Each structure stands twice: as C-alpha cells, then as structure tokens.
Amino acid sequence: MKVRFVLPAAFAVLAGLSTQVQAGPVMDQIKTDDSLVCLVNTNSPGFSVPDSQGVYQGFNTDFCRMAAAAILGDANKADIRGIGFSDSMKTIVAEGAHIASRSITRTGTRDANPGMRFVATTFYDGQGFMIPKKLGVASAADLNGATVCAEEGSTTLLNIADWFGDRGIEYRVENIADKSARLQAFFSGKCDVMASDRTALSSDRLLAENPGDYTILPEVISNEPLTILSRPDASLETAIYWAFQVMLNAEAMGITSENVDAIMADLENQPKGIVRLLSAESAAGEMAQQIGLPADWSYQVIKQVGNYAEVYERHLGTETTFGMDRSGTVNALSKDGGLLYPDPIR
C-alpha cells in the first residue's frame, strides 16, 4: 500500500532535481496536495466571516488566496478553514495546516517558538478606547474614575491594567463576555468607555443608533502587528513574504487587478520596475525559478487577489460598512506616511 504514496513523492523529487529547485518539505506537500490549508478566524467581521454561501470572506482570507495564487497559480486552491477555540498556533506547530492568516499578533515569545514562523505583517492594529462624545473627554488620560466595558479573559484587560496602572488612573471594569451584550451596555450608558482593538471599535461604532454620537480616542495603548503565520519552511516563507511584497509594489506602481492585463499586453513599453515585477524573463521569473513558483506568480497574485489597496478597500475601506479611512494611518504605504514599505523586487 505504501507504494502508492511513495511513488508520487519520488516523482516529485525527481522533477524537483531536474529543474534544480530545492523546495522545503512543506512547500512540496502543498504542491503534491495541490491545496494550501490556511486557518482563519471563524467570526471576525471584515477579516474573515462566512458569507451567505458559507464561504469565508474578508481581509485575512484574501491573504490565504494570495498564497494559493502565488504557489499554485489559483487563488481558489486555498483550503480556508475557520478555527475556533483550539488555538491556530497550536495547529500550525502540530503541522495541522500550512499557514494561518488570522489576525495573530506577532510577539517575541511567540516568534521564539521553533514550530512556527511569522512571515509578513499585513495589518497594524492597536488597542484603543471609544467614548460617547457627550462625555467631553479628549484624551484617555482624562478617564479617571471611568467604567470600562471590555471583553472577559482577553489581553484587552491586561493592557488596560498596564496603561492605567502606569498613570495612576482609577477605573472600574465591566466584564462582559458576549459582544452584543457588551455593546448594549456601552450604548445604554452602563459604562463610559469601551475598550478593544481600534478596528473592532470602528465597526462596533456603526452599530450605535447614531454613530456620530461616539468617537474613538487618539490613544493607542498597545501594538498589534497582525501577521501571517507559516510552518517553518524556507521556500514557503519566502514565497509568502514576496507575494505580499508584490501586492505592496503593485499598489505603489498603480497596478490593479483591473489594469494588470492591459499592462501585461504592453509590457515592453512599461517602466523597468513594472517589467521586473511582472515579466517571467526578469526578476519575478528568476525568483519563481529559485523559490519554485509558477513563472507568472506575481501576475496571478495581482490578477486574482489585487494589490494591497484593493484588498483593504474591499473589506475595510471607506466604501464598506467599516468605513476605515486608510490615508494617514500606519496601514498606508511608507510613501504616504504609513508603515508598509515595499521591498524592491529585482
């Protein structure tokens, strides 16, 4: 019986040798299975939520699709699995999935775990506070004596304790586990302040009867770099990291999923940078050969998923219910004052 499994593997190794590609075992497994298992959150509005057909959609989900488009040439070959309580990091370490795009904060102790690798930070979030405007408070430092609504058992409470404790601010916590009940308590005035990640706050604010009555304070009291997690495998990590860089570069160069076909058709007359990004004869092709990707990987990522701005605007931007204006935030490109710095593809 074993022969059935050994033979394809042997062929894969032979095929690999002939083109001098040395992919890692996880990368090989993805290609043999022709499917990339990607973990997402089961219920995180804007980031990953099943649509009416039960298919996960959202910002994080699109990075699963990005990886599948780059490695397998087809974004739909991402096997996106919602994972609940059982920790996605544990699943990665136990080799139960290939990557996780699940708003996982990259921290020192997590990164020290040899069973997993943080690859590319797709979103910079941070914990903040929402208050009713009528409270007349301009800064979180003025919140002395306030009642704070926060999620039970989350790091949110620890961050609040640290931040308020350092400043000697007195506060009281209203500990409510259920999100709907927590929001109800906040909107009805049972607590003065709602604490959570700022992205969550901006979507929660829209659930108020008059969203204009509420505001999010400028203080960001924690750093939450939300990062794609991968199994340790040099070629898989490289592929994901550079697929993400392709999306950033495409945005910087103004290439979108809409116009990429026109640009490809007229590639000779394009600026050198675009040629390097898209041409199989240039930097992109060279990288494809060395990492073991399809020659048109960068084109497929842009065509099937889009550039970073498209993904952001599709799920979180001003046109969506979240209405999170990206300009001027840390999630803008570095040339616009943000933290997203497109590494050169050459």
Place this chain on the structure above:
Amino acid sequence: MEQTVLTPQKSPPKISRLTLLRNRLFGSARDSVLSVILLLIIATFGWIAIDWLLIGAVGPWGDRDACAAAAGACWPFLVEKHRLILFGTYPWDEQWRPLVASLLLLGGVGASMVPRWQDARLIWLWVGLSIAFTVLMRGGVPGLDYVQPERWNGLPVLLMLSIFGLVFAFPLGIVLALARHQDQLPAVRAIAVMWIELVRGVPMIMVLFLGLFVLPLMMPDDITLNPLITTMIALVIFHSAYFAESIRGGLQTVPMGQYEAADSQGLNWLQKTRLIILPQAIKVAMPGILNTVLGAYKDTSLVVIIGIHDIMATAKMSFSDPVWQRYGLEAYLFVGAWFLATCWCLSAYSRWLERRTS
C-alpha cells in the same frame, strides 16, 4: 353520635365561559383593578411585539436597503442567511447531505418514540443511523467528496451531539444504574457510585473541557481525535450519570416480590432484568428520563464555548457579515423558534406517554 346530613344531589350549575372569566377577573373591585393593569401591560407588550414582527417589519422578499429604514424586523435577513444558520460553512453545493443526515436523525428519533417499536430493533436502527450519518457528512466514499469535520456546522452538529450523545448515554446509564442498585459486586458498585457522583459533582463545561483537552492526552500518539468525537464522548459520560440516577429511582420502586417471582420462574439474571425489572423501572422513571433529555438537548449549545459550531454559533456567524450585522435579534429568534418547536414536541410526547401509561 355522628350525624350525616345528606344534601340532595345537584348537577353543577352551568356557567358560560364568559361569566366564568368575568367572575374570575372582575369579581371584586381589587381584582378588577389588578386585571385591568395586567391586561394593559400584556396589551402593550403584545402590541410592541406585533409592531416589530409584522407591521414595522420588512417582508421576507423585500431587500436589504428597505431593512435599514424599517423600524421592525428584517425578514429578508433570514431568507438570505437561513442556509448559513442551518449548515454553516459546509460546501454550498453539497448541503443536501447535512439536510438528509439531519432528517435521518429526526426520523430516527420519531421512530424510537413509537412504543410498539421500542425493542431490540432500536439498537440496529441507531447503529445503522450512526453509520449513515457519518458517511453522509464525512463523505470520502465513491460519489461523495470528503468534507473535513471543521466544516460540519449548525443543525447537523446540534442533532449529532444531542441525539447520539443521548442515545449512547441511555444504555450506559442503565448499566450504571444496575451496577449501583445491587450488592453482590461491591467493586462494580463502587465504580458506578464514583462515576455518577463525580460527574454530577462538576459542571458540564468542565466535562467538555476534559473531553477536549485531557482525552486526547490519553490516546496513543498516532491517533488524533476529532474534537466532535471527543465532545460527544464527554457528553455521553455526562448524560449517562443523570440517566443512571433517574433509572435507579425507577429500580427502587420495583417490589422485592417481582425479583422473587422472576427467580421462581427459573429466569437467569439477564432475563430477569431485561424482561421483568427494567420495563417496570423505566416506566416509572420515564418523566425523569424525559426531563434529562430536554435539559441535555438545550445544554448542547454550550459546546460553542469549546469552539464547536452548532446552530447557536452559526446564528452568530450569520450576523457577523458586515452588511447584515444589525440583525442579531432575527437570527436568535430563528434559533429560538427551532428550540421551542422541538422542545414542545418532546414535552408533548412525554405528556402523551404519561397519559397512556397511567
């Protein structure tokens, strides 16, 4: 001397329902005031409910934009999301499989409720149903694609955990009750007492966590247990203790004479228990058993805490969709209606059973 005064036999006076109602509600001035106040309160809440459910609501085939403007319920939400609530992330084109699987289980429950069929055939029915359910849901056989258990959500998960959990817990409960209700085998008795008292002494959540985290540790390395299976094992362990206590209550009502009569007929232990003792015990224990069934069925939704997506969790998913996130109440109403309907059927059955046996 005692004297008995015989009053002439009189048929009860015929009072129309209206008079009866008037006498009861407006018999005195105080009663009238209380009745008026209560009726006003009921009318107000009734009006609010009707206004929200019907008058201010958007009809099922309206569109989402109309919902944003409406003051009442948004029924298009349920038209859009009912399949997500019922079957979650199960592949869209394959959703007939969880539908058939759920209907099979409900049919199995219906068949098991018919008193004439309650004999050894039920064992085969449930063995057959568990195989059919697993094959349908999991696939991986010719004609049915494999669907990994992470995608099993919603109604079939609720039914699987509650129904299979109860079906497997029931025989185990009988064994535990018999083990506790005897004194020839003290060691077996001690084990049964420990099992029952330990399980009844901890909350269900703890048993669920034990199933999720501790059970896999006790397995050999090369066996990875699916969380659904470990949860079901935990539920079986939990419910069996409650069944055991209900049945033991029944066993205690069977008079000693029944045992002696069975012995004098030359029946062996198994025949005696199966033919004489258990039928009488279970008949007496039935209200308690059905009470456990109802409670266990509703408690199954607690599995959402350990990340298993039953119908409550998929309802939550349905209004996490950014464009539909205002309509949580409609989603919970849908789930509430399902539980109300199924629980009502169960309690109607238990009332019928009691009338039938008394």
